[in-house]
Amino acid sequence: MTSEDIKTHMAMKGGEGPDSYVQNSTYQRGIVEAATEKINEAIANQFDINAFPTSPNPICIADLGCSTGPNTFKAMQNIVEAIKLKYISKGGNSKIPDFVVFFNDQVSNDFNTLFKSLPPNRQYFAAGVPGSFHGLLFPKASLHFIHSSSAVHWLSNIPVDVMDEGSPAWNKGRIFYTNAPKEVKDAYATQFAKDMESILFARAQELVSGGLLALVLSGIPDVMSNSDSHTGIEIDMIGSCLMDMAKVGLVNEAKVDTFNFPLYYPTPKELKALVERSEYFSFERMAILKNQKKHVTLQSPSMRALFLRAPFEGLLVKQFGNEIIDELFDRYTEKVARSSFFLNPEIDKTIELFVLLKRKI
């Protein structure tokens, strides 16, 4: 699977049907809600409106990896309101500026659904920007606030070594680095570091001096009590279902060997080290968020299946074809029902990381 394939097939499931991201993103909404307080504090304490040119320039905000809604609307509404509040309370006589929100996601994202569900009473001008956030998406110094939630843990590419039969990082019989040799995990970590570097480089071009970058992504704790074997266990379980299907001839085993999920969950320490490498940003804050909707939204095995299907279906269909998907998620649902992590949700150690960076002058 090439980088181009990932771009074309990794978008969340479009439309508004029962399998769509629109209908299956309560978990991600929990993350947006958990970040609200941190975003508000960032705007109150680190967003210096006096540093920006005055009107008529609008305040420009971007949401990277916005998907089809509705979570992005909640996040953007909150940012616009917090900045408005700041103008009202701190701006003295300065006029409240216009706002533009740029909704970004891969070209393959369902922008039609996004546009149809834009809040009718929104207080901003809305635009959609198709393209990968691993590259430049906006002109130089054109944005004041960049936000991204549940997106930058997606990789731009599968690490080459994990698909190379001759490499110690060859990930045979698995589709993720969970329960894999250390070399596989290391290859993923290296790709994530490269991606973070591209992301920060591009955002540094796009932000004005003093502009803020707020990233929310999934990760794992710095210290794990019983190794990291439970990270990404659900993706690993999809892999195991695929291998079961390969054994009975429903799936080509070589296709499992060459398929790997482009996701990586860093630790807080790892992420902090990566963002501190950037010469363009000052590191302002990191926090671990509690997703209140984590367990309530994933109460049944079939809810967990839908939760994974909305983001993952595109890539799975590309590799294995459309005809195996229902069976795959049926098998997955059964496997989840019997799994220790489902019976004991505390085993899932995944955390949400909030990191705030400020573009240096």
Add this chain to the structure above:
Amino acid sequence: MTSEDIKTHMAMKGGEGPDSYVQNSTYQRGIVEAATEKINEAIANQFDINAFPTSPNPICIADLGCSTGPNTFKAMQNIVEAIKLKYISKGGNSKIPDFVVFFNDQVSNDFNTLFKSLPPNRQYFAAGVPGSFHGLLFPKASLHFIHSSSAVHWLSNIPVDVMDEGSPAWNKGRIFYTNAPKEVKDAYATQFAKDMESILFARAQELVSGGLLALVLSGIPDVMSNSDSHTGIEIDMIGSCLMDMAKVGLVNEAKVDTFNFPLYYPTPKELKALVERSEYFSFERMAILKNQKKHVTLQSPSMRALFLRAPFEGLLVKQFGNEIIDELFDRYTEKVARSSFFLNPEIDKTIELFVLLKRKI
């Protein structure tokens, strides 16, 4: 049919299938091509790059009513290149700025298809802006060049009187003002004048001082040799097919009575008077364009049917249901084959109007 219905259903047919606008817009491409020289002259003579703030501000261009491509890409590429050329030849040491192109159309436009077909080697940042160009779409003074081709002759609303049984402008048994009483035509003209006023008001807010507005729209000559009975004759013919179908019980006649196409073709004199009313713009130029693709692209009756179906199907389906559409266009194709305007294309007097306005300082 309400203004909301029009917004929701008037977008060109999406996707890339045989009935799509993508596959059936060669006629409109001819119009874009016919306008190229005029656009280039406008940029060479009326676009004063020294009047705009220098870098890092990008040059922002919008295409209103862009549809799904590919015509909009041709038009935008040409504008970007012409402005770049101006910076190179006249800008002295000034750096060539970044460019942003905003592709605008109704929310119901197929932006997914538009985004997927964006030219990979484009020299601009691309964004999609959903919404009606009869209202504000962009922040104050944020655009340098606004372009619109084959779009502003669409009305925002059906004139109320033509749907009012008690009015002399009631348009019974027809779906357009062709071959209708003078009152019907007058009601359409009044709606077009109102719409042009809203369009110019909104664009005046969005353009920087010295920014250009280039509109290309269909119209009719100031002087017609044999009344205007051949304007919109093809739309009238769709109406006549609908009435034929009503007579044999395939369509409800009352639905024909309450359906009217939201389009208007002004004369050059009429359009000039309307744009000169605006206090925000100086009138720079008007020209009549020759669409070289006019007759070559519409050589057969079935080509004419596809040409009308791509833009009109959405509204027809909304009023009459999906099930009558194939039959309607079959009947239309037959009627075209026997019509005098098909046998003698010179009867079609429709012209393309180019008008160039400059935002006053």
